[in-house]
Amino acid sequence: MSSEQQPGVIVVDRGHPATRDGRGLxxxxxxxxxxxxxxxxPRLERPEQTSGVFTxxxxxxxxxxxxxxxNLPILLFDDxxxxxxxxxxxxxxxxxxxxxIHITQARxxxxxxxxxxxxxxxxxxxxxxxxxxxxxVCPFDAIKMDHxxxxxxxxxxxxxxxxxxxxRPVSYYAQLAPQAWAEARDGAMKKLQGSRRRRTGTVGMTxxxxxxxxxxxxxxxTAGAAPASQPASGEPAAASDAKAARLAAIRARNAARQxxxxxx
Amino acid sequence: xxxPIAVSQILVIEQAPGWLVAALNHxxxxxxxxxxxxxxMMLQVWVERxxxxxxxxxxxxxxxxxxxxxxxxxxxxxxxxxEDIVPRAADRWVHLLAPIVALAPIAMMLAVLPWxxxxxxxxxEVGVLYIAAVSSISGVGLMMAGWGSRNTxxxxxxMRSIAQLIAYEIPLIIAxxxxxxxxxxxxxxxxxxxxxxxxxxxxxxxxxxxxxxxWFIFTPVGLLGGIIVFICAxxxxxxxxxxxxxxxxEIVAGYMTEYSGMKFAVFYIAQYLLNFALAVLSAVVxxxxxxxxxxxxLADAGLGAAASLLSLLWLLLKAWALFVLMxxxxxxxxxxxxxxxxxxxxxxxxxxxxxNVASAALWVGLTQWSSIEWGNLLPVDGLAPWQRIGVAALVxxxxxLGATRWVLRINS
Numbered sequence: 001m002s003s004e005q006q007p008g009v010i011v012v013d014r015g016h017p018a019t020r021d022g023r024g025l026x027x028x029x030x031x032x033x034x035x036x037x038x039x040x041x042p043r044l045e046r047p048e049q050t051s052g053v054f055t056x057x058x059x060x061x062x063x064x065x066x067x068x069x070x071n072l073p074i075l076l077f078d079d080x081x082x083x084x085x086x087x088x089x090x091x092x093x094x095x096x097x098x099x100x101i102h103i104t105q106a107r108x109x110x111x112x113x114x115x116x117x118x119x120x121x122x123x124x125x126x127x128x129x130x131x132x133x134x135x136x137v138c139p140f141d142a143i144k145m146d147h148x149x150x151x152x153x154x155x156x157x158x159x160x161x162x163x164x165x166x167x168r169p170v171s172y173y174a175q176l177a178p179q180a181w182a183e184a185r186d187g188a189m190k191k192l193q194g195s196r197r198r199r200t201g202t203v204g205m206t207x208x209x210x211x212x213x214x215x216x217x218x219x220x221x222t223a224g225a226a227p228a229s230q231p232a233s234g235e236p237a238a239a240s241d242a243k244a245a246r247l248a249a250i251r252a253r254n255a256a257r258q259x260x261x262x263x264x
Numbered sequence: 265x266x267x268p269i270a271v272s273q274i275l276v277i278e279q280a281p282g283w284l285v286a287a288l289n290h291x292x293x294x295x296x297x298x299x300x301x302x303x304x305m306m307l308q309v310w311v312e313r314x315x316x317x318x319x320x321x322x323x324x325x326x327x328x329x330x331x332x333x334x335x336x337x338x339x340x341x342x343x344x345x346x347e348d349i350v351p352r353a354a355d356r357w358v359h360l361l362a363p364i365v366a367l368a369p370i371a372m373m374l375a376v377l378p379w380x381x382x383x384x385x386x387x388x389e390v391g392v393l394y395i396a397a398v399s400s401i402s403g404v405g406l407m408m409a410g411w412g413s414r415n416t417x418x419x420x421x422x423m424r425s426i427a428q429l430i431a432y433e434i435p436l437i438i439a440x441x442x443x444x445x446x447x448x449x450x451x452x453x454x455x456x457x458x459x460x461x462x463x464x465x466x467x468x469x470x471x472x473x474x475x476x477x478x479w480f481i482f483t484p485v486g487l488l489g490g491i492i493v494f495i496c497a498x499x500x501x502x503x504x505x506x507x508x509x510x511x512x513x514e515i516v517a518g519y520m521t522e523y524s525g526m527k528f529a530v531f532y533i534a535q536y537l538l539n540f541a542l543a544v545l546s547a548v549v550x551x552x553x554x555x556x557x558x559x560x561x562l563a564d565a566g567l568g569a570a571a572s573l574l575s576l577l578w579l580l581l582k583a584w585a586l587f588v589l590m591x592x593x594x595x596x597x598x599x600x601x602x603x604x605x606x607x608x609x610x611x612x613x614x615x616x617x618x619x620n621v622a623s624a625a626l627w628v629g630l631t632q633w634s635s636i637e638w639g640n641l642l643p644v645d646g647l648a649p650w651q652r653i654g655v656a657a658l659v660x661x662x663x664x665l666g667a668t669r670w671v672l673r674i675n676s
Contacts (some may be wrong), residue, residue: 021672028596039318055323116516 064147067177070132070145072125073101075166078175078192082209084167085142085188087116087195092134092143101126101134102250106203116195116206122247123166125151126159140195141188144173157240160247295383305536306336307662311584312591319595346525349505349662351414351646354522358412360364363523363530370534371400378453380554391452392599394446396437399500402534403429406509406519406546413522413570419520424602425509428499431606432506436496439489442617442624443480443549452545456553456575460560464657474560477577479552484661485624490550494586497542499609502535506592511599515554539587543633547582554579578665611675619667623660630656 019027035051044052056063073092079083088105106117135145146168153159174181195204202210270660280288282529310325310333317324325332376391388394403426410422444450447458458477461467466478480486499506510518516655517523520531547553554575562571629638631652635645644652 020676025593025597027590032592032595035321036315036319039321044321051321053318053323054321057323 003231018167024226027174056200065147069147069178071130072128072146073132073134073166074168074173075121075122075163076142076144076170077167077206077209078170078189079169081196082205083192083196083199084118084163084206085140085170085192085195085205086118086121087140087142087191088114088118089116089139091139092136095133095137097131097133098127098129100127102247102254104250108200108203110200115198115200115203117199118163120246120250121163121166122243122250123161124159124160124247125161140191141184144168144177149177157244160240161244162243162246167206169206189221190199274288275331282452285671294375297385298371301371301374301537301540302533304540305533306340306542308536309336309339309589311588312594315588315591316595338344340529343529348525348527349522352521352603353414355412358408359522360527362405362409362412362519363527363534364405365408366402367530367534367537369401369405370538370541372398373539373545373666376452377541377544378456378548378553379544379579381559381572382568383554383572383576384453387451387453388552390450392440392450392549394493395452396433396440399538399541400429400433402538405534409519410524415522417515417517417521418519420515421509421511421521424515425502425519427602428502428506428509428605431609432499432613435492435617436500438614438617438621439492439496439550442485442620445621445624445628446480446483446485449630452548455548456555459552459555465650465653468653475551475557476555476559477557479550479555481550481552483627484657484664485620485627486550488616488620488623488664490546492613492620493546493550494589495613497539497546498590498593498606501539501542501590503539503590505597505603507599507601508602522559532568538630539590543583543586544579546586547579551582551586553582555600556581607675612671615671616667620664623663626663627656627660630659 038051039053042049042052075084077088088103090103093099093101093103101122101124102122104119105114106119107113108115129141130145132145134143151159169182174185311362312328313335314332325335328334328338349644350356373395375385376388376394378387406423406425406429410418410420410425413419417665447455459466459480460474461478462469462472462475463477463479464484465472467474467505481490498504502509508514510520515521520528523531556575556578559571559575562574629647630642630644633644635643638644647655
């Protein structure tokens with residue numbers, strides 16, 4: 001083979017002469033030996049480093065998640081009053097692509113009129129696709145995306161999460177995403193004041209605060225609690241049955257409403 | 265000096281019949297070699313995975329046991345408990361026998377390798393020939409695997425591996441032939457004994473200490489031969505850059521595509537054992553085998569057992585060093601194309617190996633022939649042995665260097 005330039009042959013300048021006679025092998029071995037040496041040095045973290053171990057030994061070591069990281073939705077409630085930010089506007093239920101959000105609106109016990117609060121809010125974590133559209137669309141900043149991702153369970157039940165299981169205090173979200181919450185806080189709290197004026201009694205309060213005698217049940221986690229334990233914690237069989245029954249009821253009612261809408 | 269291991273004398277009752285003693289003796293030695301082989305293979309896999317991982321800026325397996333050293337055992341248990349799957353279209357018996365045919369010859373290679381001073385299971389007079397013959401049998405196993413699987417990838421891989429084994433066996437054997445000329449015999453057990461003394465001059469200078477460093481790699485013939493043999497060992501053992509028979513990015517796993525569970529594990533063991541056997545072979549032939557500083561001194565001091573142990577350590581050290589070099593090359597070099605692979609064997613290695621044989625013959629002539637044998641053309645009789653070695657080294661170095669430059673120039 002000749003190395004003379006032929007017509008139609010493009011010669012690429014590699015910045016060094018062609019490696020022949022085993023010099024390429026020597027160069028390659030030099031590179032891997034440099035990496036072998038540096039692998040015992042500091043970890044590969046800064047962009048200007050070109051060698052060093054980059055492995056994060058996951059269960060023991062974790063990299064901090066970015067603030068906008070999203071996994072599964074949660075419902076926020078106010079730390080001080082225990083009132084949920086959600087007003088049952090159904091925006092999230094409408095936009096949810098896999099249709100895993102099921103809401104019933106609360107009614108005033110005295111007048112029977114609808115109030116801006118939820119009676120039940122069921123979310124099927126097992127079918128949620130973590131798109132985050134519910135959090136995007138929520139006008140009241142009531143639904144947000146959690147960072148917890150270690151949700152594996154042995155059964156399916158814990159992945160149908162109700163209002164109590166979804167509840168997280170505002171302070172928990174503020175700690176997850178300080179910047180996003182700082183932008184949203186004033187508006188959200190102002191809207192919550194407006195909603196609270198139309199709620200009576202314990203309507204719209206997160207279940208753990210609304211019913212103090214049931215406080216020995218798995219309580220809504222506080223800001224410091226491990227969020228992963230909430231959906232994964234084994235609930236009593238009766239509670240999960242009740243949850244499933246409520247979910248079925250909501251679905252049946254929605255289906256009926258849809259049929260009526262289709263007929264008219 | 266070269267007694268077989270006297271296990272029988274330690275264990276067996278004096279009155280036992282001779283055949284029983286011999287059978288027990290061989291069974292024990294075979295057991296030691298095979299168990300040692302299995303342990304070596306597990307260590308090899310662990311070392312390879314850990315070292316390669318560091319070179320690729322990773323950590324490698326570090327969970328099972330301290331620093332992950334038991335990872336291979338965990339993998340072994342997994343292999344054992346896997347379902348044995350045979351494709352419906354496969355030739356059942358060929359499919360079953362292929363891994364056995366691939367592993368058995370490699371285990372047989374371990375028998376003739378001298379593991380230490382006086383530690384050789386079978387001292388064959390034709391050890392080199394035996395190694396060459398037996399190691400090529402495992403190619404039949406690979407072809408059986410490729411053919412019996414009834415799978416295109418497997419057949420492609422098998423054909424590639426046969427082409428590669430045949431191409432690289434020729435320079436391998438011719439390069440070994442050069443050393444056979446130097447030593448005047450094919451016995452592998454004798455080769456380390458001839459590599460005593462000091463570098464290049466061996467034991468030819470009277471009064472020089474026996475450092476156990478008269479390795480053939482320090483002579484021009486041995487250096488070129490050693491490089492050729494090491495490259496061929498990479499190809500025979502299907503190590504990167506010659507891993508085209510099982511090129512996982514092209515043909516899944518080559519001839520192993522349809523294998524799983526223990527049959528796959530047997531292929532895996534065969535491959536690593538072959539790598540190790542070839543590393544030991546290269547060490548024995550070119551790196552002095554079990555020779556090393558201290559062995560001769562211990563033996564002269566009457567500590568035969570200690571000398572044997574030290575010699576075993578030297579051999580294992582050399583073999584492991586060669587294996588780690590294989591790992592480093594695997595990390596550094598990408599896979600060759602088939603045509604590059606063939607071209608390298610036939611256009612680079614074969615001419616160099618042939619020149620090396622000529623150099624070896626010249627070396628023997630310059631160091632061992634008398635003036636009369638030279639037809640009174642060369643007045644070699646007046647020179648001391650070490651002077652003759654010096655002259656021979658100079659001449660063969662010039663020849664080998666010139667030939668290497670020439671081969672590299674005409675091919676580039």
